[in-house]
Amino acid sequence: MFSMKSLRQHNKSFGFTLVEMMIVAPMMIIIIGTIIVAIVTLTGESLAEGGRAQLLNDVQDSLDRIEADVQASGAYLSTNNFTITAPQGLDDATQKFVSISPVGVDSIILNSFFTTASPALSTRSLVYLPNTPFACGDASIVQNQVMTNNVVYFVKDTSLWRRTVATSTYASKACAGVNIWQQPNCAEALMATNTSLCKAQDELLLTGVQPTDFIVDYYLSASDTTPALGTELQDPDARQIAIDKASTMQITLKASKVYAGRDITQQGTIRVTRTGSIVKYATPQP
Secondary structure, eight states, X not given: OOOHHHHHHHHHTTSXXXXXXXXXXXXXHHHHHHHHHHHHHXXXXXXXXXXXXXXXXXXXXXXXXXXXXXXXXXXXXXXOSSOOOTTSSTTSSXXXXXXXXXXXXXXXXXXXXXXXXXXXXXXXXXXXXXXXXXXXXXXXXXXXXXXXXXXXXXXXXXXXXXXXXXXXXXXXXXXXXXXXXXXXXXXXXXSTTOTTTOOEEOEEEEESOOGGGEEEEEESSTTOOSOOTTTTOSSHHHHHHHHHXXXXXXXXXXXXXXXXXXXXXXXXXXXXXXXXXXXXXXXXOO
């Protein structure tokens, strides 16, 4: 049978005094806080690592897109080789693009070919201008001039964009019944009021790109280590003469984003050589 004294002693052995609680509680808070910080840090690192990998993939995908266009292009251009119709210009009006601006900002301007299907398909064929000299339906039409457009890569609003630029008369110049796969692009906000030329919106390739993060150099051959002389001249005609001698292009692309509160930057570089003979004329003319 317990006495009151033994009961008080029994209860005391299973509890904490106020002093003990004041000592234990802060220690528990510190331990729990440390665990939470560790979990948050590990989670943040995991998210940042995933973001880093995703950004690297995005940079590489953009470079792969450029590589495919450069390989299949007819020529590298210092500026557009035909009169631009609004709103396809650099200023979303009639200003021509330039491969290097007075402040040193690079763009890529390619003379590219219209095809009847995606250039990646073996079933596609080139689109030819009729009566130059052979008429539509003539088997020799494959000797006619090929219809061309300009593919432009440029940085605007901290993003890398791709735009297909065509003459205003392109749609009516092919033989009847010939499908033209490439569609001229414009800024999305201008498409609704320019439906005759703006068939699709500009392709957004990569965000987080500053104008100086997109660097383009031209080389006489794939083995050269020094950029071709004259390819950075400000005069577009003189620059075109130098670019015409170059077969290889090197593109360096960098992008920066914030993932889980961390600044992430990824960069990639490719060297690509244009295949085929140089074709830099613009057809059809407006």
